[in-house]
Amino acid sequence: MKLLRLQINHHFRSLPAGFKLIFREGDDNLYENIDEPICLVGVNGSGKSNVLEALAEIFSYLDQTFLRYVNSHSDSPLINSFEIEYLLPIAYDMRSIATDLDISGKEDFIHVKIAKLNDVKPTFYYYLNGVEKIIGTDFQSFMPKRIVGYSSGQNELLSIPFSKIKFRYYNTLLQEFKETYRENVEYSRLKYVDYEENYNILLSNFLMAKDNEADVLKETISIEEIESFELIINRNQSKKGALPIDVDIDKFLTFFESRSNYKYQKKPNVTVLGYTDIENLKIELQNNFGDAAGLYTLFKRLGYLNLNFVDKISIDLLLASDIEIYNNYDISDFSPKDKLFQIAEVNVRKSNLNYPINYKSLSDGEHQFIHVIGTLLMYKDESSLFLFDEPETHFNPQWKYEYTKTFKKITDRFKSQIIMTTHDPVLLSGLSKENVIVFNKPNNGLERTYKPDKDLRGMGVDAILTSEIFGLNSTLDSETLNDFIERRKLLIKKEKGELSDIENEKLTKLSYHLMDIDYNKPFADPLYKDFIMAIEDLDVYKQTEISRSEIREREEIAKQIMKKLNDNGL
Structure with missing residues (x-):
């Protein structure tokens, strides 16, 4: 399966009412990077893990609606109103269903939408030539075969809907064994x-x-x-x-x-x-x-x-x-x-x-x-949805580099969808921008979620850390970065002939302290000298962390400075 869209109509955990998330932008790029996982990245507490929990809650609720002895609407589910859309691969045993729905059989997927309003049973839809049609029967055939959850952390919230549905099936099996004519109860499609x-x-x-x-x-x-x-x-x-x-x-x-x-x-x-x-x-x-x-x-x-x-x-x-x-x-x-x-x-x-x-x-x-x-x-x-919450926390860098490649070797690019959270730039470094969703905390008027402007593939770890995703001004540790900023200020004052004896002594000590670092070459390149002089008073170059808009500002400043230097024949 391939997730397209999720909408939650009332608040859930840290996700606000009306929260929407676009996983994939429809048919135009459907076959682009379809075998890559979708990675949710961003600061702690921004709601990444809550999305995995919401998906598990929704599919746990949907799965229990097929149980004979569970009145799934008597206790309101945690997410009582939602919409979810996904593409379900048309397996061999679904061809007759596809024919009944007037789907030609040439398509690889059926576009499914499930909508639920407060205290109302969910309605299943499919799309035919862009027209929404109701699915009247056989709802189970339009669900993924498997939903698998995994979390590496101590926060066990993701496991709750998996545990609940397991015990609901257990209770249903107990009831079925009391009946003379028992139904054949398949075990839950959810597995933690x-x-x-x-x-x-x-x-x-x-x-x-x-x-x-x-x-x-x-x-x-x-x-x-x-x-x-x-x-x-x-x-x-x-x-x-x-x-x-x-x-x-x-x-x-x-x-x-x-x-x-x-x-x-x-x-x-x-x-x-x-x-x-x-x-x-x-x-x-x-x-x-x-x-x-x-x-x-x-x-x-x-x-x-x-x-x-x-x-x-x-x-x-x-x-x-x-x-x-x-x-x-x-x-x-x-x-x-x-x-x-x-x-x-x-x-x-x-x-x-x-x-x-x-x-x-x-x-x-x-x-x-x-x-x-x-x-x-x-x-x-199988047609499966994998919900992985930071599944690389104990890996060495080499394993992280190879991780998404390993996913591609194993999973069927049409049948499986991996949604995962991560904070690791090494793991992200092989992905396209379409498969990365960045989360912000809901403040300062920032977009709650967005996709990066640039492909991460080929950027390298340093470039990813200093991109809009993580917003670091430098990958240096803060102490060394502050030493470089201080040294730069002193070099500029020296160039202007404004350096005092005490400041000169301090510059000597800083230069000696930083002498083994590769780019500690004070103004050896005239182009570098002019660049440093030009950014002397720009605060955006002095911060440890910068926002998405500040990254854009810094990029524009760099372009203007380079244009000026080029115009001067440097």
């Missing part, structure tokens, strides 16, 4: 990737990889293979009204129990299963459970059974509509106190070591890489 998912993502990718599918993980984090791992299966189901183990899950558990290389009882009905013959296990897993996404889906279903061990009061608390629940939210409050199934003691072989190591001993950056890239690998063939 937290630290506990790390094992699931790692094993799914490495045990199910075919035809070098996991090479990007192996090459970057130097993991060659899984050496060994253990599973813990807890068949104690003491809670009344618990979600039962169905036939498919029982088959899955029995498979692992029968293929273990060793086993022992941890306590009654709690079995630890160990696996050391990984190569043979991989063959059998791939023959029985398909691909990485297939294995991961089974892990996800087991995750719903793990919710049997969550206190019902905690579940009801989370599903309450009271905004205070959000203000006091702690993800640990809603984690299972025990589990039916869990992965433990994973050991891996790394190419740069001659002995296996425990997976937990990997660095934060390696874990983060597996989180994000491993998830992209699993869902690369």
